[in-house]
Amino acid sequence: MTTTVLVADDQAMVRRGFRLILDAEPGLRVVAEAADGAEAVRLAREHRPDVVLMDIRMPVVDGLRATRLLAGSDLPEPPRVVVVTSYDMDENVHAALRAGACGFLLKDAGPALLVEAVRAAALGDALISPSVTTRLLARFADRGEDREPRPPLTRRESEVARAVARGRTNAEIAGDLVISLPTVKSHLMAVQRKLGVRNRTEVAIWAWRTGLVR
Amino acid sequence: MTTTVLVADDQAMVRRGFRLILDAEPGLRVVAEAADGAEAVRLAREHRPDVVLMDIRMPVVDGLRATRLLAGSDLPEPPRVVVVTSYDMDENVHAALRAGACGFLLKDAGPALLVEAVRAAALGDALISPSVTTRLLARFADRGEDREPRPPLTRRESEVARAVARGRTNAEIAGDLVISLPTVKSHLMAVQRKLGVRNRTEVAIWAWRTGLVR
DNA sequence: GGCGGCCTCATACGCAAGTATGAACTTTCC
DNA sequence: GGAAAGTTCATACTTGCGTATGAGGCCGCC
Structure with a gap:
């Protein structure tokens, strides 16, 4: 069974690149391309892709809002959204994950990670760019690190x-x-x-x- | 410049598999194999690998403790540890990350992710198995989700x-x-x-x- | 200029919380 | 079987907190 993908990015060259990478992969197929967030939501309703690759910086409706729209939509099986961006600013990561994205990729990640991210998303899992993960873990360590030994309360x-x-x-x-x-x-x-x-x-x-x- | 790897796993077949996968990759080279945590620490001191693939379930000294030993060692450049395990129990993930691991992989992850995890670790980044990430994000959402709008305090x-x-x-x-x-x-x-x-x-x-x- | 929101302070009452001491009972463990 | 620790309760006192009401001064905005 093949996984269908919608690519949303305002740059035609990027869409082309993603399509080449993904279509070359067995089991993956790009079924539509969108140039802005509004179009992404519309095409997602029309084609019902399994996964949406969503750029953040897009005209009309940005990728984060589009992600929220898709995640909060009335579709029976809303598509899994993998957010893709050139900038890994922290606010983006948090906003994306809160918007319901199940993946966060930097564009410099390389084809292999892109493919893995899509496959993971199709399964309901989430893949995050390693360089971003590092900082996520730093925050996590704040809460989890060698916790001060709790005095023995009865x-x-x-x-x-x-x-x-x-x-x-x-x-x-x-x-x-x-x-x-x-x-x-x-x-x-x-x-x-x-x-x-x-x-x-x-x-x-x-x-x-x-x-x-x- | 090639990235050197130490594989620590008590099962010879697993070590063999990892070695085949990694050595086939340009720029990666397995320089040693360890069958338990104590040996892993010893060989890491001897070979100074860039990355250690560390199984959790190992005799003598388990992978988590070995990870702590390596992370807290006096080595000038301690190796990056990627924890690999068959079980994705939550405690393992947290313990591993707190022990200083910069990566967490399930053995069913597939060769591509294994390679990506090692490459990421070599760069100081961290890659986490998508299926594990999902639950990490769930916890994260607890703290970050559409925060109840704070009443406007002066x-x-x-x-x-x-x-x-x-x-x-x-x-x-x-x-x-x-x-x-x-x-x-x-x-x-x-x-x-x-x-x-x-x-x-x-x-x-x-x-x-x-x-x-x- | 006047209205509204914010910051400031006072007084005062009732009640919850913090503190101290002592004591009986149960369970656990050597 | 006896020591140690945990659980339970009582009494009583002090302090801090929660709540109400009122009021004056400052600043921004219509």
């Missing part, structure tokens, strides 16, 4: 801490856990002592930072 | 909210911003009203979720 203490981090009051927590108010305070005091913090708000912050809740 | 209100989200008490905030305690309360009340929350802890939670602070 089961009950953790439950109380989690509840605090969800914004519950002591009285509500008592109700939730079916224990008395003084008991909640007792546990909370233990938590604060172990964490070295002074109030419930700091407990909540700590819980979010360390991933106790999300 | 400058002062934002400052107070930020301070609250850093765990400061009202009195401390008054000191920080050089205003009186009642003024702090006044601003905080406005914030709570605009956000529709009931206490400072919920303000802090909101601030963290929306990225007002990090």
